[in-house]
Structures are given as structure tokens and as C-alpha cells.
Amino acid sequence: MQFLVYILVYPFLWVISILPFRLLYVFSDCVYVLVYYIIGYRKKVVDANLKLVFPDKTDGEINHITKKFYHHLCDMFLEMIKTMTISSSELKKRFKINNxxxxxxxxxxxxxxxxxxxxxASWEWSIVIENYINFKGLAVYKKLANPYFDKLVRNIRSKFNTTLISTKETIAYINDLEHNNVKSITGFLSDQSPKVTSEVYWQDFMGIKVPCFTGAERIAKKLDFTTAFLKVSKVKRGYYEAEILTLAENSLGYQDYQLTDMFLREVEKQIHEAPEYYFWTHKRWKHAK
Incomplete structure (x- = not known):
């Protein structure tokens, strides 16, 4: 059944990927009407998240952010599909590294x-980083249940030589590289909600105390890696810019959870600057205290 779903959906995805950008965004506008007005995909989650972290905003302001977010969400999803056939030169033009x-x-x-x-903004197109580094590029991701779509996602995200590693194999893989004296740059999307255990780290995020992932910091401190933050901004439709902000050249010199806190503050700054570009459909505050 999983393979059947894949072979039925894949041709449709490929056709989308070869659309010129102008047509791609016309199609995105149509998808927006379907997702927002007809299906109402996770609208209750988005509304609850926004009202929780922005208690001072009016219903009209929340509604304005919500609509802009869904427009962006549809764009980003189709941009991910577009990555199947996008050229390296086109991607560099649309996702610029400023420093x-x-x-x-x-x-x-x-x-x-x-x-x-x-x-x-766009974490999918951050794979363009491979054009600017000499170290081995790695990206940590969570495996999909459907193995065929999982392979497709791996192929898309590794198109420009980024190596994808699952969350479960991260530490072993990086340790092996270090053992063989292979230096790496590993990307972590660290703002999701982890499982709540007695040892989980809680910290304020957008004014709400939530459990936080600390895996990136733990690896940086354990192996004495440098820690940096990728600040991504959306310039206009289909165009992004990113800046590398160094958090710590010597991660060992920082107290436990300090690097995680620094990361959270940077993400908060982005959200306050333009909240419509954050991933509000995710239940980030489901364990909020």
C-alpha cells in the first residue's frame, strides 16, 4: 500500500517541480484556498499558538498573521518539491548567504x-550551504513512516551533497567522522517539542515555559565543537537570505543549557520581526507549563 501511494503521488510531485516559478506560485495560491478555507488544516492549532504567545494582539491582528502564514506555508511546501529539479545556480540566486x-x-x-x-522562513533551501563550505555537510532529520517518501525526502535534501542522518544515528555517525579526522558542519532544527521526561530541560520560549531539545548543545560540548546559528530571513516571495551568527567558538566554556538558551533567544527575535514565517502548525507549546 505504501508503495502504491508513492507511485501514484510521485508523478504529480515531479510535474510540480518542473513548473516555472511564476506558475508554481499561481498554483500555491490555489493550494492556499484549499488548505486554509476548505480543509482548514490545523487552523485551531495555529490560532491557539498565536493567541498563547501574542496575548496582547487583537483577533484581527491574529487573523492577519494567520493568513500570511498559510500563504507562506503553501509556498514553502511547493518550494521543497521544486528542489527536486532546481539547479544549483538557481538555488544560490534564491537563497543567499550574506556572510x-x-x-x-x-x-x-x-x-x-x-x-x-x-x-x-525556509529551512529546506538551507542545503545551499554546501556551496560555501569545505567541511562535510550533515543534516539531522526524523525518518518518515513511508520508506519510499523517506527516500524521496533524503534524495531532495541531499541533492547538493548534504548527508542526512536520522536522529537515532547522529551521535554514532559524528563520532565516527571525528575518529577518522573528518571535520563536519551539522545542521540541527532544534526548536521542536521533545518527549517530556524527568530529565528534560524546561525554558521560556516566547514567554511560555516549554521542554527544549538540548542534543545539539550536548554534542557541541562533549566533542568541543564550535556552535553557530543560521538566521534566515524571507526577502520576498521565493527569495531568502541567511546570516551565520557564531554563538560559541569554545562551547566547552559555556554553562549547561546556556547555548540552548542563546539559540532560543535568536529564534524569538526572528518570530517577533515577522511572525508569519514561523512554523505555527507544529504543536510547539503542547506541554507548556
Whole structure:
């Protein structure tokens, strides 16, 4: 059944991927009407999240952010599909790294790098980073239940030589690279909600105390990696810019959870600047205290 679903859906995805960008965004506008007005995909979750973190905003302001978010969500989903056939030159034109020399400076320290970023603007097109680094590029991701779509996602995200590693194999894989003296840059999307255990770290995020992932920080401190943050901004439809912000050249010199807190503050700044580009359909505050 999983394979049947895949072979039925794949041709449709491929056709979308070869659409010119102008037609792609016309199609996105149609998808927006379907997702927002007809299906109402996770509208209650989005509304609850926005009202929770922005208690001072009026219903009209919340509604305005919500509509802009769904427009962006549809664009981003189709942009991910577009990655199937996009060229390296086209992607570099649409996702610019404003300070690529910072990668060179950090690589010169001869330590592997943990690159943290949130579900903001476009994390899918961050694979363009491979064009600016000499270290081995890694990206941590969560496997999909359907193995055929999982392979498709891996192929899309590794198109420009990024190596995808699942959350369960991350530590072993990075340790193996270090053992063989292979320096790496590993991307972590660290703003999701982890399972709640007695050892989970709780911290304020957008004014609400929530459990937080600390895996990226733990690896950085354990292996003495450099820690950085990728700040992504949406310039206009189909165009993004990113800046590398170094959080710590010597991660060992920071107290436990300090790097995680620094990461959360950077994501908060992005959200306050333009909240419509955050991933509001995710139940980030489901365990809020």
C-alpha cells in the first residue's frame, strides 16, 4: 500500500517541480484556498499558538498573521518539491548567504561545527550551504513512516551533497567522522517539542515555559565543537537570505543549557520581526507549563 501511494503521488510531485516559478506560485495560491478555507488544516492549532504567545494582539491582528502564514506555508511546501529539479545556480540566486566568509573563519579553527536553526522562513533551501563550505555537510532529520517518501525526502535534501542522518544515528555517525579526522558542519532544527521526561530541560520560549531539545548543545560540548546559528530571513516571495551568527567558538566554556538558551533567544527575535514565517502548525507549546 505504501508503495502504491508513492507511485501514484510521485508523478504529480515531479510535474510540480518542473513548473516555472511564476506558475508554481499561481498554483500555491490555489493550494492556499484549499488548505486554509476548505480543509482548514490545523487552523485551531495555529490560532491557539498565536493567541498563547501574542496575548496582547487583537483577533484581527491574529487573523492577519494567520493568513500570511498559510500563504507562506503553501509556498514553502511547493518550494521543497521544486528542489527536486532546481539547479544549483538557481538555488544560490534564491537563497543567499550574506556572510559566507564566516564559514571560512570557523573552519579555520579546525573544529567541527554545530549549526542550529529553527523552523523559520525556509529551512529546506538551507542545503545551499554546501556551496560555501569545505567541511562535510550533515543534516539531522526524523525518518518518515513511508520508506519510499523517506527516500524521496533524503534524495531532495541531499541533492547538493548534504548527508542526512536520522536522529537515532547522529551521535554514532559524528563520532565516527571525528575518529577518522573528518571535520563536519551539522545542521540541527532544534526548536521542536521533545518527549517530556524527568530529565528534560524546561525554558521560556516566547514567554511560555516549554521542554527544549538540548542534543545539539550536548554534542557541541562533549566533542568541543564550535556552535553557530543560521538566521534566515524571507526577502520576498521565493527569495531568502541567511546570516551565520557564531554563538560559541569554545562551547566547552559555556554553562549547561546556556547555548540552548542563546539559540532560543535568536529564534524569538526572528518570530517577533515577522511572525508569519514561523512554523505555527507544529504543536510547539503542547506541554507548556
Amino acid at each position: 559566507p566568509d564566516e564559514f571560512k573563519r570557523l573552519e579555520a579553527l579546525n573544529k567541527s561545527i554545530i549549526l542550529m536553526f529553527g523552523h523559520y
